[in-house]
Amino acid sequence: MYSIIYKLLYLQSFYSQVYKKEEFLLITFDQILQIIKSEDLCANEENVYESVMKWIKYDKENRNKHLPDLMEYVQSRKFANYFSVRN
Numbered sequence: 001m002y003s004i005i006y007k008l009l010y011l012q013s014f015y016s017q018v019y020k021k022e023e024f025l026l027i028t029f030d031q032i033l034q035i036i037k038s039e040d041l042c043a044n045e046e047n048v049y050e051s052v053m054k055w056i057k058y059d060k061e062n063r064n065k066h067l068p069d070l071m072e073y074v075q076s077r078k079f080a081n082y083f084s085v086r087n
Contacts, residue, residue: 015043019051025058029066037073049074 015035018024027035032055035041036048043051052070056063 013042015041015051016047019043019047019054024051025055027055029063033066033070033073036070045074 032052036052041048052067052074056067056070
């Protein structure tokens with residue numbers, strides 16, 4: 001259990017480095033969804049978008065169906081960042 005929590009915290013803290021690694025492409029849909037919807041994720045919307053597209057393209061035939069669900073969180077991060085900058 002501790003190992004899973006530690007890995008998730010590491011991913012959230014160093015996302016801009018982690019998503020560029022080959023291992024990132026092997027995570028499941030549930031895992032990438034959990035990561036990108038986390039409020040603790042330290043990444044800008046461009047990195048999140050790029051990582052989602054990279055993950056989808058790795059296995060496009062099986063993962064393309066997840067694109068709408070993942071993009072929902074990419075967009076929500078964009079709007080959250082926009083409103084936090086304005087206030």
